[in-house]
Amino acid sequence: MSDIKWWGYLHTNGTIQVKRWFGDYKDYQDDCYGNPFVEKVVKPFIAESREEATKIIAQQLGDL
Numbered sequence: 001m002s003d004i005k006w007w008g009y010l011h012t013n014g015t016i017q018v019k020r021w022f023g024d025y026k027d028y029q030d031d032c033y034g035n036p037f038v039e040k041v042v043k044p045f046i047a048e049s050r051e052e053a054t055k056i057i058a059q060q061l062g063d064l
Contacts, residue, residue: 012038
């Protein structure tokens with residue numbers, strides 16, 4: 001299993017944004033909170049690949 005972490009959010013334009021997690025809470029908070037383009041946030045989690053991370057985020061957002 002991979003130790004790579006990801007996080008993401010639902011953009012106001014309806015797209016899912018997938019980002020690598022490097023443990024920097026300041027960047028995470030700056031990207032999420034107070035950003036008018038962010039609708040819902042998925043907190044950091046482990047996934048094997050970007051594709052798997054995208055699926056996990058979509059499931060958590062209820063898009064699948």
